[in-house]
Amino acid sequence: MSEPVTLRPMRADEFPAYHDYFIVDYGEEIAANYGYTLEKSVTIAREELADDLPQTVNTPHHTLLCIEKEGATVGYLWYNVLDAGKTIFILDFVIFELLRRRGYGKAAMLALETVFSQRGGEQIKLRVACHNKRALQLYEAIGFNITGYNMIKHIKGKR
Numbered sequence: 837m838s839e840p841v842t843l844r845p846m847r848a849d850e851f852p853a854y855h856d857y858f859i860v861d862y863g864e865e866i867a868a869n870y871g872y873t874l875e876k877s878v879t880i881a882r883e884e885l886a887d888d889l890p891q892t893v894n895t896p897h898h899t900l901l902c903i904e905k906e907g908a909t910v911g912y913l914w915y916n917v918l919d920a921g922k923t924i925f926i927l928d929f930v931i932f933e934l935l936r937r938r939g940y941g942k943a944a945m946l947a948l949e950t951v952f953s954q955r956g957g958e959q960i961k962l963r964v965a966c967h968n969k970r971a972l973q974l975y976e977a978i979g980f981n982i983t984g985y986n987m988i989k990h991i992k993g994k995r
């Protein structure tokens with residue numbers, strides 16, 4: 837059974853730590869997927885985050901949450917709201933590395949679903965890398981379906 841966790845809005849003073857985690861994590865993903873150097877990838881990640889969250893935790897249509905277990909933050913969840921509140925799209929979801937495999941991730945997604953459904957939400961969407969088996973297994977276990985594939989072809993000499 838999933839361990840219960842609570843979701844609460846991220847405070848402004850917590851955003852710098854989130855920012856620092858995100859640009860490194862997303863930067864590593866960009867480097868792995870597009871073959872850029874880590875330095876360039878982190879710069880791209882920093883710019884994208886600034887574009888997406890110009891008002892950090894107060895950016896309209898975006899919600900940043902801390903996932904908590906017994907008063908301690910165990911991870912983060914970031915989503916934006918689409919379709920006049922009927923859809924949310926998860927932009928980032930993480931449980932801190934040392935705290936994984938305890939059911940917190942599954943519990944966080946189920947808590948999000950419960951709260952969102954009570955507010956009239958109808959669907960939750962997300963994108964997951966095909967090599968991310970842990971996340972894929974979690975999402976499928978709680979009822980997500982695969983709707984398509986992202987594809988890319990690197991053209992020789994262009995990166």
Ligand SMILES: CC(C)(COP(=O)(O)OP(=O)(O)OC[C@H]1O[C@@H](n2cnc3c(N)ncnc32)[C@H](O)[C@@H]1OP(=O)(O)O)[C@@H](O)C(=O)NCCC(=O)NCCS
Nearest residue numbers: 929930931936937938939940941942963964970971973974
């Ligand atoms: C994906 C992630 C959020 C899961 O969080 P978690 O707290 O470890 O997940 P849970 O403990 O709730 O596990 C739920 C289910 O996920 C799957 N799972 C989780 N970790 C797994 C692992 N290391 N190997 C295989 N399956 C795994 C299992 O189906 C598991 O259910 P089970 O423990 O009953 O077998 C966490 O691994 C993470 O933060 N990963 C890095 C960031 C990331 O990939 N985010 C998702 C982006 S789309």
